Amino acid sequence: MIFLLSQVITISCRTKKTIPDFDSQAWKNDAFACQDIRSKMVPKLKIIRRDLRGLTIRELMDVLGKPDLETLLAGNQRIYHYYLFPGDQCQNKRKMSSANKLTVRFNALEQVSEVLFEQPLP
16 A cells, blocks of 8 residues: 555656757647647757657657657557648648657557658758
8 A cells, every 4th residue: 555655656756858959838738730840840859859759648748749640550669650740730630630740659658650741851
């Protein structure tokens, strides 16, 4: 019982993951990239993309927030998709858009293994 309580306190008191000079709140506030804020953050995203590798799901959510889309794969692997530019997703959030996306792949240990830009960026 004491062990469980200490684990709950440890989890609730953990420090949120941040990446220097990346405005996570601005990124998170532009869900589905419909406000066109994320597109202006792409140059910085290209710089920090290596810093995202190895992060846990929770740490990535601290930095980028909830994904716009999620793909579940066999073997407990998953892919998070974050739109970078406005597109059809702004009218229908349930339908995958052809707008450029940041694609983050997690391995079976729930750590970021790949960070890719889907579709050529302008």
